Amino acid sequence: MPQPLVTIICLCYNHERFLKEALDSVVAQTYLNLELIVVDDMSTDNSPAIIQEYIQKYPQFRFISTGKNVGNCKAFNMGWRASKGEFVIDFATDDVLLPDRVEKQVEAFMKSDQSCGVVYSDAAYINDNSEHLHYHSQKFKAAPDGNVFSEVVGRYFICPPTMMMRRKVLExxxxxxxxxxxxxxxxxxRSARNWNYKYLPEVTTKRRLHQHSLSQKFYSSEGRMLQSTIRVCEKAAMLVKKPSEKSALIKRLQYETRHAYLTNHFTETAQFLKLLREQIARPGIVYNLISILNNKQIKLNAVRDLYLRLRYGK
Incomplete structure (x- = not known):
């Protein structure tokens, strides 16, 4: 049986420090039927020159420049729309793939039925110097299979760079x-509403944590990230079908309300509170108090810092 084509879309924006390690990990894959596309989102460092080196050395790489800085979502779309793979990996070039990553995930897809749209796995977190920090599964131990819609609405548990997606899902x-x-x-x-997920309990990817990574800017981006979260919660509210799914959405809105308020995003806090009240008539004493404090724009930085120390050890 021929191997299905897998597309790895390598997204780069100012990843000069990490780019060679990332692209080397793509070249080192044990799975052979690969389509490799590098999309550079108008990097301002030496990344384009490094990419050109790899294109000359490895002609299997295709290169796309976005022409102007467009952000991750549009840059990825430019890559996958130019691709042909039956399965697709969204790979940021500050991360690292383990050599058998693609091989193991394709095998997992082949063992699943056609309702499986995404295979995801455990990951190892590394720092700027590629030193090990911890495993994703140490902090997010429950990794469900099958219909995960309620789970993805209610909480974070998937390490994004570990995903391999079926092309039909993206289409x-x-x-x-x-x-x-x-x-x-x-x-x-959006995908979990109609497609099942499969968890592979193995480390397939090294995810890098550094000060310029998108995940580190979530609550310090002048509300842009939170505004996107509000939009997704609005979508989720239209997609829920069962009481358990509505409960998951309420849990998410409560979480986002607390964090938006404690990071002094007062406009976004009000928007989350509005969505919360649309789901539950009486949101409770805590959220009524947050509403009062938020209207007066009272900052509770000391409470936030204490919460982060108790909850995350920061």
Whole structure:
């Protein structure tokens, strides 16, 4: 049986420090039937020169320049729309693939039925110097299979760079929503409504944590990231069908309300509170108090810092 074609879309924006390690990990894959596309989102460092080196050395790489800085969602869409793979990986070039990543995930897809739209896995987190920090499964131990819609609405548990997506899923969704500042929450909500997920309990990817990564800017982006989260929660509200799914959405809105308020995003806090009240008539004493404090724009930085220390050890 011929191997299905897998597309790895390598997204680069100012990843000069990490780019060679990332692209080397793509070249080192044990799976052979690969389509490799590098999309550079108008990097201002030495990334384009490094990419050109790899294109000359490895002609299997195709190169796309976005022409102007367009952000992750649009840059990825440019890559996958130019691709042909039956399965697709969204790979940021500050991360690292383990050599058998593609091989193991294709095998997992082949063992699943056609309702499986996404295979995801455990990941190892690394720092700027590629030193090990911890495993994703140490902090997010429950990794469900099958219908995960309620789970993705209610909480974070998938490490985004570990995903391999069936092309049909992306086609059904018309790719990522390019109006959003980030892609993963929206993709999970929209795809999990109609497709099953499969968890592979192995480390396939090294995810890098550094000060310039998108995940580190979530609550410090002048509200852009939170505005996208509000948009996705609105979509989720239209997609819920069962009481358990509505409960998951309420849980998400409560979480986002707390964090938006404690990071002094007063406009976004009010928007989350509005969505919360649309789902539950009496949101409770805590959220009524947050509403009062938020209207007066009272900052509780000390409470936020204490919460982060107790909850995350920061």
């Amino acid at each position: 059904e969704l018309n790719g990522y929503d390019e109006t959003l500042a980030y892609e993963d929450f929206d993709f999970w909500v």
